[in-house]
Amino acid sequence: MSYLDNILFAIILGLGFAFFAINFKKIIRNIKLGQDINRSDNPSARWKNMAMIALGQSKMVKRPITGILHIIVYIGFVIINLELLEIIIDGLFGTHRVFAFMGGFYDVLIGSFEILAFLVLFSVIVFLIRRNIIKLKRFIHSDLKGWPKSDANYILYFEIVLMSLFLIMNASDYHLQLLGFGHYERAGAFPISQFIEPLFNGMSEITVMMIERAVWWLHITGILIFLNYLYFSKHLHILLAFPNTYFANLKPQGQFNNLESVTKEVKLMMDPNIDPFAAAPVDENAVHSKFGASDVQDLNWVQLLNAYTCTECGRCTSVCPANQTGKKLSPRKIMMDTRDRLEEVGKNIDDNKGIFIPDNKSLLNDYITPEELWACTSCNACVEECPVNIDPLSIIIDMRRYLVMEQSAAPMPLNAMMTNIENNGAPWQYNQQDRLNWKDEQ
Incomplete structure (x- = not known):
């Protein structure tokens, strides 16, 4: 019977890691679309x-209470799962507490795991x-409804x-x-499960053993389910x-x-040796690249x-000045929109045997509106605040570039300014010959 248990365990373990590997491979594939x-x-x-x-959580502790609690959960969860090896x-192999030979050091390890589990x-x-x-x-904001809110819980x-399973397993x-x-x-x-242990008084030894085995199986299965839920x-x-962060x-x-x-x-325009009236040389092998980004494939892989x-x-979002003043x-x-669109593109590729079939949708307009993009002040507050060095501003800037350079779709004041710069060499509407008149006033 023990051999059947070992075989069943090996199958569950193999399936758990196999599904994780398949899903993680999809993530890598999607990121490489950038x-x-x-x-x-x-x-x-x-x-x-x-x-x-990433490891030291240095940006998390800028907000001390949540930072310290997050570090406890992070360290506790990582260290406790070292027990996963045992x-x-x-x-x-059908052993039981195979590392128990370490004696006092093993006692310290298990005791530390229990204290961390309680703190978690x-x-x-x-x-x-x-x-x-x-x-x-920031947890009841309009962009955190439905699945994102449920997922966090x-x-x-x-x-x-x-x-809880870990502590009950140890107590039994x-x-x-x-x-x-x-x-x-x-x-x-x-140190913690010793206070749970008295709950088993009066139960038969077989019953307690069955509880211990059931909780052991639930614990390892739960970890494998959690691993695959991460995707x-x-x-x-x-x-x-x-x-x-790297x-x-x-x-x-x-x-x-x-x-x-x-x-x-x-650079060609500024080169004094280039005839400004000559036609630009044409490179027949050159492929026109899109200015800026309208969809996830136009972003770079780090942004994805x-x-x-x-x-x-x-x-x-909580430090964004545009959001604080009621902007969209x-x-x-x-x-979140970038990830959702990237997942949609990845599913399209999976459904079409590795080829993306245009779906008449894009990140711009279908997920993110120009109104959102132009509300940004480019202040970098979001970048500074992110605990894992994410850069939302870079995506905003690339999508703005697309609107301006591919669609000439900037707001009217910006279009007027850029027209003036092109025609007059300055943001203001006056004759180009008058640009340097200010020096005569000195």
């Missing part, structure tokens, strides 16, 4: 970013209260269940250890925060990139990685 961009410069600064922001070995439970309950009872403004419920195990039943030899320290959840940032933009905030094609044309990494925490813009919605 335009190429070089983010291999200054690796030392990039590793530092990843260590400080569970996998026990499940595959406390933190998650606080998060649930903040979201559903206190109802902080599902994750918190999941964590409560997993941590500890009870059987005290009784010296079967192979349940004394191993581990149980459908905002909690992908658990995994993607590391590459996202590949984040290292340039000073507010420094925009120039389009290579435009830069080349400007940003979309998948978004935690939907709403910190960006929400940087969080920009990222």
